[in-house]
Amino acid sequence: MKSLNEQLWQLCLNYRATHKVAGRNQSVSELYAIEKEYLNPIPRFRFDTSKTVYAKVDDFSIVRYEKNNYSVPTRYIRKEVTIKGYADEVFILYEGKPIATYQRSYGSGNTQYRLEHYIDLLERKSRAVFNAKPVRDNITKELLDWGKILPGGNKEMVKLLRLCLDYGEDKILSIKRSIPSHIIPTVDIVRSCLNEPLETPVIYLNQDIEVLETDLTKYDRKFGVVK
Structure with missing residues (x-):
């Protein structure tokens, strides 16, 4: 477009x-x-060409627009939002502030999920993490299979998803692939790889500091030291 x-x-x-x-x-x-x-001056505000509707977020944190569904952060469940549909984008706002943006879908019955919209809920209720549509629709099979062998089970999988959101799935998977095959790549190991050492700042001085040599002979005389 x-x-x-x-x-x-x-x-x-x-x-x-x-x-x-x-x-x-x-x-x-x-x-x-x-x-x-x-000619008269043009208006100082941009003409809104969107088709604007109001919708209530359902219990699955979804809103419907033009026969398709879009997710929003779970904190907006059961709240009314504004949806602005343009030719190729859909903007969702709450009290005038954007909370989600999507490429517009022109099919019918499609649902677009964003993992970041559900991560807070998953951290509180991790039991359904492997079957949740927002998870399965947004991560690779490699990451999903990895999560199933983590020692901590569902809770560790949610921690892994949080790392993917913070650092990107590609980076997390690259760390996993760098770990020897006989070691199970746990979340703690990944975190240790992400904690890169900080560079020690170097202070440069304009000139050398002169250090005066201390005369210790007076102490020798005081304590009777003979050389």
Whole structure:
């Protein structure tokens, strides 16, 4: 859509610069330069071209728009939100603040889940983590299979998902692949690999500090030290 809009924009510019209306000697651009002196200023706000509706978030943290479903963070369950649908995007807002953005789906009955919308709930109720649609629809089979062999079970899997959200699944999997095959890559091992040592700051001085040599002979004389 963005590429198509750019092509259309360029065609309009070329038309304005070269096209001449029948019966006129000037181009569209030249005529516009004359006409714009009589035009009123455009509004200071952007015209909203969206189709806006209001919907209540259901108990699964889902809202429905144009026959398709979109998830929002679970803290908005049973609250009313504003949904703005544009040609290729869907914006979901609560009290005027954006809480989720999606590529618009033009199918029917599709549901788009975001794992980050459910992670807080999973941290409190980890029992369903392996069967939850927001999990299965958003992670790779490799990560899912890894989670099933973690010593801590469901709770450790949720911790692993949190690391994926914080650092990216690709990075977490790359750490897992670097661990020797005879070692089960636990969450604690992954965390230790993520804790990179901090660089020690180096302080540069403009000039050397002069250190005066201490005369210790007076102490020798005081305590009767003979050399």
